Amino acid sequence: MAPQWLRILDTVMSVGDLALSTRAKRSPAAEGDQQLAAGGGALGQLETRLTGVVVAALKEAFDRDSRRLDLEHEQVTAERMRAERALRLELLRQAGDRELARLRLTAVMALASWIGTLIFSARLIAGGAGARVALGSAWVVLLAALGLSFAGQAGVGDALARVDLDRDQAVPATLAGKLAPWFVVAGLGLTGVAVLMA
Secondary structure, eight states: OHHHHHHHHHHHHHHHHHHHHHHHHTOTTSSOHHHHHHHHHHHHHHHHHHHHHHHHHHHHHHHHHHHHHHHHHHHHHHHHHHHHHHHHHHHHHHHHHHHHHHHHHHHHHHHHHHHHHHHHHHHHHHSOHHHHHHHHHHHHHHHHHHHHHHHHHHHHHHHHHTOOTTTOOSOOOOHHHHHHHHHHHHHHHHHHHHHHHO
């Protein structure tokens, strides 16, 4: 690209030198003003045409460069928007993975707590009616926590499947996902009450 500009610049300078040399020859003190005037007219027309050609070539080169710069700007803008969209998608995916991991941990805690209460069940069932009711309530609440955790995982999966990158900034936590840890805590609390009643 640089050699083109150098050639254009060289042509413009040559035309300028040609114009200056013809003006120097056309001084009023020189002999044969009429002949120079007649010759200068033909040379002037040549100068004018060459200048017009050079100006047109420069304008065409500038227009071409302007179009190329506009195209490059559009490409850079499109690439930047694609990168931003990919970043938003990756951040949403990571947020969804964190929420799913939290809900899976809640499900494991609920299941482990329920299995843990089975260890005490023989002793608690032999106890009074209150202990049996508390143990049964704890089992129901812990199994509900397990179900809520699974429902929350399904809700997060659905939210990730229909994510809109233009509007969504984070994966919304579902109501079931928010309630599941509290049900685990309530189930463990009821188990503790059952142990104290036995």
